[in-house]
Amino acid sequence: MYFTAKSQEAHYQCIQYKQQGLSIGFVPTMGALHKGHLSLIERAKQENDIVVCSIFVNPIQFNNQDDLARYPRTLEADRLLLEQVGCHLLFAPSEADMYPRPPRTRLSFGELEHTMEGKYRPGHFHGVGLVVSRLFHIVQPDRAYFGQKDYQQYLIVRQLVEDLLFPVQIVLCSTVREPDGLAMSSRNRRLNPQQRQQASLLYQSLKEAQRQLLQTRNVDQVKKYVNQYLAGSGIQLEYFEVADAHTLMPAQNIDDHQQIVLCIAAYVGDVRLIDNVLLFS
Numbered sequence: 528m529y530f531t532a533k534s535q536e537a538h539y540q541c542i543q544y545k546q547q548g549l550s551i552g553f554v555p556t557m558g559a560l561h562k563g564h565l566s567l568i569e570r571a572k573q574e575n576d577i578v579v580c581s582i583f584v585n586p587i588q589f590n591n592q593d594d595l596a597r598y599p600r601t602l603e604a605d606r607l608l609l610e611q612v613g614c615h616l617l618f619a620p621s622e623a624d625m626y627p628r629p630p631r632t633r634l635s636f637g638e639l640e641h642t643m644e645g646k647y648r649p650g651h652f653h654g655v656g657l658v659v660s661r662l663f664h665i666v667q668p669d670r671a672y673f674g675q676k677d678y679q680q681y682l683i684v685r686q687l688v689e690d691l692l693f694p695v696q697i698v699l700c701s702t703v704r705e706p707d708g709l710a711m712s713s714r715n716r717r718l719n720p721q722q723r724q725q726a727s728l729l730y731q732s733l734k735e736a737q738r739q740l741l742q743t744r745n746v747d748q749v750k751k752y753v754n755q756y757l758a759g760s761g762i763q764l765e766y767f768e769v770a771d772a773h774t775l776m777p778a779q780n781i782d783d784h785q786q787i788v789l790c791i792a793a794y795v796g797d798v799r800l801i802d803n804v805l806l807f808s
């Protein structure tokens with residue numbers, strides 16, 4: 528596996544792949560890799576000649592400085608894992624390489640920006656959009672792989688690619704879960720054993736909400752249920768939303784033709800976790 532921390536080198540290497548007629552599948556990450564990330568790498572391997580992974584904890588997408596400082600960084604272990612799964616190029620830039628000077632352009636994403644993650648993490652998607660744009664320019668991928676766990680991020684990236692005409696196909700990959708249902712996340716490493724147990728309630732509440740919605744179609748009742756289910760559990764619910772899966776606008780009435788997503792964000796201790804399920808999955 529080729530490893531570089533320099534964007535010039537990564538770019539040069541990717542251009543060479545392209546000149547040889549090889550297709551590039553790209554998996555952008557913030558590291559502390561787990562099986563969720565590896566499933567994206569695996570999918571990229573199946574569909575492309577070359578797999579490129581980036582590891583960069585992007586400071587401008589964090590609106591909470593504590594969260595940024597405590598984000599797990601395990602580059603050596605990540606590098607070994609990527610080597611084992613047959614990744615071809617790892618690009619892990621420094622902050623100075625990625626942002627030689629502070630970017631001045633602001634990105635906003637219309638409606639998608641004002642709901643859920645956009646609402647609770649102001650500026651987050653600007654940071655995501657900016658780093659993804661830079662990474663796409665450096666890597667020039669044919670396809671880029673994103674996890675359903677960050678469903679709103681996937682919609683944001685799709686909109687970015689559509690609006691700015693990036694010649695990249697965006698591929699959505701299913702959420703990989705622990706045996707008790709908790710969505711794998713780098714942030715799970717920060718949970719103590721008791722919090723780790725509590726965290727599984729997030730997925731359990733989503734599954735029960737999904738079951739009830741299919742049966743009753745009553746959004747308000749299901750929202751009340753989730754709030755009550757998590758009250759007193761040690762979990763601080765930030766939001767639970769039932770939304771149109773394309774626009775993320777709140778869904779009031781549900782019919783069989785509409786794609787619906789159930790999204791949740793909550794704090795377990797000081798660790799913020801998100802998850803979602805599609806209604807008709």
Ligand code: AMP
Pocket residue numbers: 555556557558562563564566567672673674675676677700701702703704710711712713
């Ligand atoms: P992150 O390192 O958290 O920025 O995630 C990098 C990519 O991996 C994003 O596209 C995430 O949606 C995806 N990802 C993270 N966790 C999972 C998971 N449990 N299952 C599938 N994809 C995931």
